[in-house]
Each structure stands twice: as structure tokens, then as C-alpha cells.
Amino acid sequence: MSNIQTEALKEPLLLFKKVGEEILRLRREKGLTQIGLAQKIGVTQQEISRVENGDNCSLSTLHRIAKALDNDIEISFKEKNHEKI
Numbered sequence: 001m002s003n004i005q006t007e008a009l010k011e012p013l014l015l016f017k018k019v020g021e022e023i024l025r026l027r028r029e030k031g032l033t034q035i036g037l038a039q040k041i042g043v044t045q046q047e048i049s050r051v052e053n054g055d056n057c058s059l060s061t062l063h064r065i066a067k068a069l070d071n072d073i074e075i076s077f078k079e080k081n082h083e084k085i
Contacts, residue, residue, distance in 0.1 A: 015023035019062070024052040026069045039069040 027037050027048075034048040041064040051057045051065065066073045 018058055020052045020054040023065055
């Protein structure tokens, strides 16, 4: 596998990790436990743990988490500058 392919695979993992860290921060800010948040949105505590640890989750789950934490989801796409070698 080339370095470019390896880097491309890492990018989604970094995104999930950042999302999970933000959810953890917001949950703690609201004084909620993983169980409390899970009960609010109808999933298991294990699902919340997985999301906070950077595992993939559906957009539906992400939307419900954001709503339960009184937050909006903001997604932006930015064009990258690719250097030609």
C-alpha cells in the first residue's frame, strides 16, 4: 500500500476520533453519564463508549447525540491544495 493510500485511510479515523472527543467533552459539560446519554437517545452505553472512542457511527446516531447535547452538527468540505510532484 502506498503512503498516499495509507494517509487516505487515516483521515476518516482521525475525523471519528475528533468527533468522539467533542461528544465526550460536551457530555461531561452537561453532567451526563454515558448511560444517561444512551437512555436519552435509545442506544446502549456501549454504543456511546464506542462513539467517544472514535469508532464509526451512523449520521442518525450522531444527529440524536447532538440533539440530546443541545448542539448542532456542522460539517464543512474544504478543497485541499495538492502539490504536483
